Amino acid sequence: MTDPKVVEPWVAAPLKRLAEDARLISGVLLHPSGRAVGQFGFSNAADVMSICALTSAINASSRELGRQLHGKPFYEMHHAGGDRQVFMARCMAGAQEFLFVGVFDRESSLGLVEIYFAEFQKALEQLRPHAPEPAKPLPAGDFEGELNRSLDSLFGRIG
Amino acid sequence: MSVVNYSTREITCKIVYYGPGRSGKTTNLQQIYSQLPEERKGKMMSLATDTDRTLFFDFLPLDLGTISGFNTRFQLYTVPGQVYYAATRKLVLQGVDGVVFVADSQMRQLAENVESLQDLHENLAEDGFDPRTMPLVMQYNKRDLPPDELTPIDELDEKLNFRGVPFFPANAISGGGVFESLRSIASIVLARLSAPAAKS
Numbered sequence: 001m002t003d004p005k006v007v008e009p010w011v012a013a014p015l016k017r018l019a020e021d022a023r024l025i026s027g028v029l030l031h032p033s034g035r036a037v038g039q040f041g042f043s044n045a046a047d048v049m050s051i052c053a054l055t056s057a058i059n060a061s062s063r064e065l066g067r068q069l070h071g072k073p074f075y076e077m078h079h080a081g082g083d084r085q086v087f088m089a090r091c092m093a094g095a096q097e098f099l100f101v102g103v104f105d106r107e108s109s110l111g112l113v114e115i116y117f118a119e120f121q122k123a124l125e126q127l128r129p130h131a132p133e134p135a136k137p138l139p140a141g142d143f144e145g146e147l148n149r150s151l152d153s154l155f156g157r158i159g
Numbered sequence: 160m161s162v163v164n165y166s167t168r169e170i171t172c173k174i175v176y177y178g179p180g181r182s183g184k185t186t187n188l189q190q191i192y193s194q195l196p197e198e199r200k201g202k203m204m205s206l207a208t209d210t211d212r213t214l215f216f217d218f219l220p221l222d223l224g225t226i227s228g229f230n231t232r233f234q235l236y237t238v239p240g241q242v243y244y245a246a247t248r249k250l251v252l253q254g255v256d257g258v259v260f261v262a263d264s265q266m267r268q269l270a271e272n273v274e275s276l277q278d279l280h281e282n283l284a285e286d287g288f289d290p291r292t293m294p295l296v297m298q299y300n301k302r303d304l305p306p307d308e309l310t311p312i313d314e315l316d317e318k319l320n321f322r323g324v325p326f327f328p329a330n331a332i333s334g335g336g337v338f339e340s341l342r343s344i345a346s347i348v349l350a351r352l353s354a355p356a357a358k359s
Contacts (some may be wrong), residue, residue, distance in 0.1 A: 007169075049218075051221060053204065053216070056250075145193075147350070148225055150226050153224065154199060154224065
């Protein structure tokens, strides 16, 4: 498989290992708000954004469903389709919560995915940065000019 | 907050269309979706009820192109406007970078607009955002309706726009004001990114 594409570099190695060990076809690690942290198996950024938005919504709904049905939130979901299966779960790294959604086929199994997902969680816990990286400003350059040209090309000139 | 990935040189920003029920938030996204070229947009998702009211959110990813060497992408969300979907609105607002407040210009909807704006402020504050500094533009929608049914722009602005943010009269069904609003919020959100220290 190709290396995962990540927003936060420290998740790259655990994601790669999870993908290989659990034989996942694709997967996305995200914040519960729907922001992608890392992914493998996707080539289209818009698809990743859509999956993150839906996963975030499913996570929120399933937690509430769990509370309604048996008083405790559901933190893990699994769908077994004919050819492909989807595994969705939360994981913690310190106080930081993440969601993961992964797809696998007959080359893997739910049990295998769960075993390596537990390893993945441990790796996140070990590797997590203990202080957030300070935000860096974007290079100034001709930022405003480029922004306006891009907006013009997308929306047309207005006003 | 915006995600800036320096290794892959990507920026991702989240814009939420907020406002009372039936003010035209979903119509805004449908207009944007219908007008943009295929290569600049993803699939539009609508999680709606069987009566076409937004149940969870509408979602549209779009590609703004390269700015300062960064591939820049926007995620456009709407929230369900109905009062009883408060928890969903709060969830969708998580990590927001900018808000387009879509007000319904009809006179009889004025109180709903005010209530929705207060709801926005409360939810932003609960999520740890300062409602006074969150990038915001106002859109006064449905200006195509008969004038005697409409609240004048000045009055809407006085009642809703106490921050004096950019505002746009709109008729989302035909597309009027839709791109102006999006362009304005995109510009404000990205301009903040270029000098976060100075603006925070």
